Amino acid sequence: MDSNATLTEGLRFELQAQCPTTGARAGLLHTAHGVVETPVFMPVGTQGTVKGLTPAQLEQELDAKIILSNTYHLYLRPGHELIRDFGGLHEYIRWPRAILTDSGGFQVFSLSKIRTVTEQGVVFQSHLNGDKHLFTPESTVDVQRALGSDIMMVLDECLAYPPPPEREVRQSMHRTIRWASQAFRHYRQFETSQALFPIVQGAMSKDLRVECAEKLLELQAPGYAIGGLSVGEPREESLAMTEVTTPLLPAGKPRYVMGVGKPEELIEYVARGVDMMDCVMPSRNARNGCLFTSEGRVIIKNSRYRDDRGPLDPACSCYTCRNFSRSYLRHLFLAGEILFAVLGTLHNMRCYLDIMRRIRQSILLGEFPELLRATRTASVIGTA
């Protein structure tokens, strides 16, 4: 059991099973805040909350083992030092399980109109009040150390799609690599149980992805992420970039594809050797009235649900599906009631987590290829 385990800076990844015909694997990620069963989907709680859900719901109703938070947002508000003074993010937001913090690298991309990338780092104008802030590879580690997340991410540059000319992609990728080395050099000075993951970039170029991954291997990181995907590219591209990268990453370390995906896509990443994923889709879409079910997407505002007495998803056993009609959910959404966000998010998140649980079970039982095949068939037929 321990033969596959790797102890790195407080994070230990235990490989439990591997699919013989695909890259899929099941494992246990031991963190300072509990064990995370992989492959795992991590709910996104950017501002120290998964929008619409209480920690109790996340823990008891959904049994999420790890959530995401965001360095940039928490740094700006309420401030990482304040959170540190409250005993760290886990204590501040009262979430006893594991937390992964994104570095703000994604904000380099999504807030591109109010930032400037330099070799030193990124100068951001606060989206809240326009104040200028400098993020460096070192400072984002420091902020994340103050937050006390279990897994920290290095500052990276996430390029838009379609990507700029190859020369610029290469330049950006090398900057991401340099930033990662700087972040690790800084990080290794401290004794900490917090892990730090570098991020493979390289836009939609297989060669650059390979080059980036190989360079980052030198860091001997406790885990590796693949970033810069799901920025608007066709799905085959995202999967191709993943496929070319995961075989290069250490088998004994967790692999995390950042920001994916749709319900039917999750298994595709797992099939390519991915252990961790996160996406705003289940939570954001829920708030916007798009609910994922075993029968495809339900856009709850559609008039066809006005008289629908049935549950949102007959195949789901979440609180929402156990108790409420589609008609009532539609009413709540149209009325702009807060409860809709709660019930919708609860369901969508349950949908995602159940998908991951089924995937994990199938790997452990050696039935992953069958599940993969069935999922592909269903998503071709279904509307999902």
Next chain:
RNA sequence: GGACAGGUGGCGGAGCGGUCAAUCGCAGCAGACUGUAAAUCUGCCGCCCCUUGGGGCUACGAAGGUUCAAAUCCUUCCCUGUCCA
């Protein structure tokens, strides 16, 4: 009975001679959302056709009138609100 103010598309409410099938908001209908500046955003929203772009019809309380042209100006009528008797 008198004096004002009004009557515009499902509702509210702009427009006050042509560029008006008519700004805008709401409601309605549909779509999007992928490391969250998102409880957000987009499209459609009189009727009928070809369906890119257009073409036709009916419409701004009612009926007349002025004008090349009227939701917009004039006359009468109907209705609503406020105030005075």
